[in-house]
Amino acid sequence: MCSTPNTVENVFCSKCGARLVPLSVAPTAEKTPPPAPIKGLSLPAKSAEPAAPAAKEEPKPAPVDETQSGDWLARLRAITPEEETPEQPITAPSPEPTAPMREPAPASEETPTWLARLRTAPPVEEAAPTEPTPPRAEAPEIAEEDLPDWLRSTPAPPAQPAAPVPAEETPSWMTRSRGEPERAETASPAVSKDEIPDWLRDSSAAPTTEPAAPTVEEPDWFKPVTNVPQVPPSVPATEAEMPDWLKSLKPKEEETAAPVETAPGGVVSPGEELLESLEAAAPTALPTEAETLAWFSETPRAEVSEEEYLPDWLRTPPSGETSAAPVETPAEVAPAVEPTAQVPEWIAALKPVEQPLPGAFEGGPVETSGPLAGLRGVLPLATAIIEPHAPPKPVPPSPFKKTAHIFESILTAPAIAPTVPAAKPKRRAWTMRPLIYLLMVLAVLIPFFVPDIASSSLRTYGTPAADFYDAIQTLPPNVLVVLSFDYDPGGAGEMDLQASALVRHLMQRRAKIAAISTLEVGPQIAQRVLDNAARAAGNYAYGTNYLNLGYVPGQEAGLAQLATAGFAPTTRDFSRNQTLDKYPEFGNIRNWRNVALLIELAGSAEPLQKWMEQVQPRAGVKIAAGVSASVEPRARMYRDARQLTGFVSGLIGAAQYEILSNQRGLAVISAGAQSLAQLVLVGIILLGNLVYWVSRGRGKAK
Amino acid sequence: MTDQIGVWVGAILTLLVFSYLLGDTPLFRVAQAIFVGVAIGYAATAAVYWVLLPRLFDPLFADPILNSYLVIPLALGLLLLTKLRASWAPLGNSSIAFLFGVGSALALGGALGGTLLPQLSATVVPLDSLENFLLVLGTLGALLSFRFVQPQSARGGTHALETIGRGWGYLGRWFILIAFGAIFASTAVSRVSILINRAYFLLHDWIQVVK
Numbered sequence: 001m002c003s004t005p006n007t008v009e010n011v012f013c014s015k016c017g018a019r020l021v022p023l024s025v026a027p028t029a030e031k032t033p034p035p036a037p038i039k040g041l042s043l044p045a046k047s048a049e050p051a052a053p054a055a056k057e058e059p060k061p062a063p064v065d066e067t068q069s070g071d072w073l074a075r076l077r078a079i080t081p082e083e084e085t086p087e088q089p090i091t092a093p094s095p096e097p098t099a100p101m102r103e104p105a106p107a108s109e110e111t112p113t114w115l116a117r118l119r120t121a122p123p124v125e126e127a128a129p130t131e132p133t134p135p136r137a138e139a140p141e142i143a144e145e146d147l148p149d150w151l152r153s154t155p156a157p158p159a160q161p162a163a164p165v166p167a168e169e170t171p172s173w174m175t176r177s178r179g180e181p182e183r184a185e186t187a188s189p190a191v192s193k194d195e196i197p198d199w200l201r202d203s204s205a206a207p208t209t210e211p212a213a214p215t216v217e218e219p220d221w222f223k224p225v226t227n228v229p230q231v232p233p234s235v236p237a238t239e240a241e242m243p244d245w246l247k248s249l250k251p252k253e254e255e256t257a258a259p260v261e262t263a264p265g266g267v268v269s270p271g272e273e274l275l276e277s278l279e280a281a282a283p284t285a286l287p288t289e290a291e292t293l294a295w296f297s298e299t300p301r302a303e304v305s306e307e308e309y310l311p312d313w314l315r316t317p318p319s320g321e322t323s324a325a326p327v328e329t330p331a332e333v334a335p336a337v338e339p340t341a342q343v344p345e346w347i348a349a350l351k352p353v354e355q356p357l358p359g360a361f362e363g364g365p366v367e368t369s370g371p372l373a374g375l376r377g378v379l380p381l382a383t384a385i386i387e388p389h390a391p392p393k394p395v396p397p398s399p400f401k402k403t404a405h406i407f408e409s410i411l412t413a414p415a416i417a418p419t420v421p422a423a424k425p426k427r428r429a430w431t432m433r434p435l436i437y438l439l440m441v442l443a444v445l446i447p448f449f450v451p452d453i454a455s456s457s458l459r460t461y462g463t464p465a466a467d468f469y470d471a472i473q474t475l476p477p478n479v480l481v482v483l484s485f486d487y488d489p490g491g492a493g494e495m496d497l498q499a500s501a502l503v504r505h506l507m508q509r510r511a512k513i514a515a516i517s518t519l520e521v522g523p524q525i526a527q528r529v530l531d532n533a534a535r536a537a538g539n540y541a542y543g544t545n546y547l548n549l550g551y552v553p554g555q556e557a558g559l560a561q562l563a564t565a566g567f568a569p570t571t572r573d574f575s576r577n578q579t580l581d582k583y584p585e586f587g588n589i590r591n592w593r594n595v596a597l598l599i600e601l602a603g604s605a606e607p608l609q610k611w612m613e614q615v616q617p618r619a620g621v622k623i624a625a626g627v628s629a630s631v632e633p634r635a636r637m638y639r640d641a642r643q644l645t646g647f648v649s650g651l652i653g654a655a656q657y658e659i660l661s662n663q664r665g666l667a668v669i670s671a672g673a674q675s676l677a678q679l680v681l682v683g684i685i686l687l688g689n690l691v692y693w694v695s696r697g698r699g700k701a702k
Numbered sequence: 703m704t705d706q707i708g709v710w711v712g713a714i715l716t717l718l719v720f721s722y723l724l725g726d727t728p729l730f731r732v733a734q735a736i737f738v739g740v741a742i743g744y745a746a747t748a749a750v751y752w753v754l755l756p757r758l759f760d761p762l763f764a765d766p767i768l769n770s771y772l773v774i775p776l777a778l779g780l781l782l783l784t785k786l787r788a789s790w791a792p793l794g795n796s797s798i799a800f801l802f803g804v805g806s807a808l809a810l811g812g813a814l815g816g817t818l819l820p821q822l823s824a825t826v827v828p829l830d831s832l833e834n835f836l837l838v839l840g841t842l843g844a845l846l847s848f849r850f851v852q853p854q855s856a857r858g859g860t861h862a863l864e865t866i867g868r869g870w871g872y873l874g875r876w877f878i879l880i881a882f883g884a885i886f887a888s889t890a891v892s893r894v895s896i897l898i899n900r901a902y903f904l905l906h907d908w909i910q911v912v913k
Binding site: 437444448449492494551555557560574609610612629637638650652677678681 | 749
């Protein structure tokens with residue numbers, strides 16, 4: 001076997017496929033209820049012996065000398081771990097009738113002859129589990145002469161039906177584990193206090209305060225074991241059969257049989273029960289020698305594995321209970337083992353040294369040091385390591401392995417100082433940028449010195465600017481016109497020309513101008529443009545002919561409110577900070593019906609869109625726009641939908657409007673520079689694409 | 703004198719911005735920082751003097767009972783200040799929610815009634831001229847070019863319609879490209895206009911070589 005830990009349910013090893021369940025499993029498992037799940041050893045999932053739970057109700061066998069069962073621990077290894085459930089059978093009474101007779105544990109220190117014969121007997125056939133199994137009571141077929149003396153002398157207890165263990169018959173150690181109050185009389189109802197030896201009386205009086213173990217310091221690995229709930233000694237030992245070390249532990253000599261008498265009514269201790277189940281299983285479930293070697297070798301590994309593999313009674317000991325159980329077991333197991341310096345004698349005796357099955361651990365290494373010195377195969381991990389393993393799978397060759405020698409040769413090559421060439425002066429890559437800058441500067445500056453270079457070619461008829469001009473030209477005098485200056489100083493270079501041209505034309509038409517803005521910087525720009533235009537007009541006064549109402553906050557919400565409610569009377573102007581009531585000439589501005597035209601001067605698309613979406617559908621006012629050239633596509637869209645009366649776009653639009661209104665000025669001069677600069681841009685783009693295609697053709701040719 | 707100082711400051715800042723032609727120089731960064739700082743400072747001052755005082759505090763202090771409804775915008779505005787501290791920031795969520803809710807509702811309603819429906823109605827024109835024909839052709843083609851799904855099994859007449867729609871959408875993509883080119887060209891023209899204005903300012907107001 002490969003010593004791989006397997007789950008309890010596994011019949012075959014998950015790694016090597018070896019059979020974990022011996023073929024000589026007692027077929028009686030089919031007739032018995034499934035055993036309670038046991039956590040722990042990865043031994044064969046052999047069904048629990050049915051007699052084990054029933055054995056609790058069986059009458060107590062005759063007292064057995066403790067020393068005569070010295071090999072019980074060795075035989076304990078021969079049984080499956082499923083049978084090592086000391087508490088479960090006690091707490092859960094078996095519904096089945098009690099198996100009548102059960103063999104008590106052999107009393108001799110050596111293996112009894114009947115057991116030896118069974119070991120040498122041929123293994124049970126595999127078909128055995130399918131056959132009906134005789135009752136457990138009939139299973140042992142042992143001649144009377146094979147029985148030990150002590151067993152022969154003991155009268156067979158009568159068969160009793162299974163019955164729950166009465167609470168009165170529960171031993172004290174078990175009631176404590178259940179958390180019930182301890183009753184002194186239940187521990188040994190048939191024994192009077194006079195019959196109890198003094199040392200046992202003392203220990204029963206204060207079991208939690210006076211540990212019976214020697215005071216020698218215990219090693220850490222063994223501390224959990226010492227906390228095992230102690231079971232009262234089930235087998236009395238005679239003075240003569242008791243080992244010396246046990247005699248030395250006893251404070252007095254006359255008490256050994258008291259624990260046996262504590263359970264006369266069928267209440268058995270876990271150790272007894274384990275022993276009984278062992279004996280019951282021996283005739284039918286005892287594996288052959290070969291099988292025993294396979295699964296038995298895993299037992300030590302399971303014992304030294306994690307704590308969870310320990311049985312419950314060993315894993316969770318009742319606190320404060322350190323009784324004399326360790327005193328009982330070492331005497332049976334290994335009285336001849338010499339304890340080490342740190343380990344007390346009675347603990348060292350617990351070592352599973354004596355191996356009744358010869359050759360069971362032949363495959364394992366021999367421990368040479370520590371408490372397990374002299375044992376073989378107790379550490380299956382080491383065995384697993386030593387065992388030959390399957391050859392590793394061939395690793396596919398790495399694609400970089402072939403070229404790895406190149407890298408290796410580079411690494412092993414002697415270092416050569418790199419020859420640094422003389423640093424050449426950095427040569428800046430030549431680009432077209434300076435030439436483009438120069439051309440643009442010339443295209444912008446020349447028209448200022450030669451004004452008539454391009455202005456005469458502007459077309460005004462049929463343009464949106466002409467529609468805008470017509471809209472203003474048709475306004476009656478003294479009508480109210482609202483101008484919204486929605487551009488910032490960054491766009492003032494383009495938008496100021498439009499605004500100045502429009503304001504001058506409005507002043508020519510004697511319109512009352514009210515300026516607002518949806519930008520914080522707009523009122524300042526509006527004030528400057530209006531003041532310059534009024535100064536040029538000469539007869540336009542602030543508050544009378546034009547008014548700056550400042551900033552309209554709120555974006556869409558502010559415009560929507562303005563479109564629905566108009567200007568509030570408390571609205572203050574930008575220049576004098578007076579309310580609208582102080583300007584009676586603009587009192588009719590509260591209603592949009594009195595506004596003849598709304599002119600939106602937008603440096604970007606967002607203000608124009610807000611006005612068109614929030615004000616125009618709600619107020620129904622006629623709107624015209626002067627926009628930046630970048631907003632012209634959006635303004636043209638609204639104009640095509642008849643939402644805009646007209647618009648002026650960019651510098652060219654301002655020049656067109658100046659020409660239409662017969663007030664040539666800076667816009668017309670700038671339009672010449674604009675046209676020339678656009679021609680230069682077109683030439684540069686064409687030249688750049690030509691050079692690109694030529695160079696690409698040369699690259700392909702090469 | 704004041705105008706001359708303004709002209710000189712404007713001229714120097716204009717030259718600092720032009721230094722960007724030589725690269726991202728510190729001079730350009732100085733001009734940029736000044737522009738941003740002045741703009742923000744001016745906007746903050748404008749908000750206090752043209753919004754908070756005349757529209758909130760003055761009416762509230764003048765007649766608190768009559769203008770008690772102004773407490774609501776005052777509270778919402780104060781809650782916005784909690785956004786300055788992370789642990790208090792959730793308190794200002796109601797103000798932000800109010801702003802976003804009102805803004806979104808107005809924007810959606812305005813876009814529907816101010817742009818989408820008028821533009822759709824403007825597309826329904828008689829095809830009696832080349833301009834109208836191109837208008838309908840380009841509008842529908844642009845819409846078809848944004849159709850990214852196609853039927854799994856087209857047969858018969860459906861296949862023919864699918865082919866026509868795909869070709870029309872391909873044509874509409876060219877209309878979109880032309881529109882993008884027009885927008886880019888108009889933006890370039892706009893920036894050239896600003897350059898011309900700055901050149902005229904330097905030549906006329908600062909150097910005064912142009913009359």
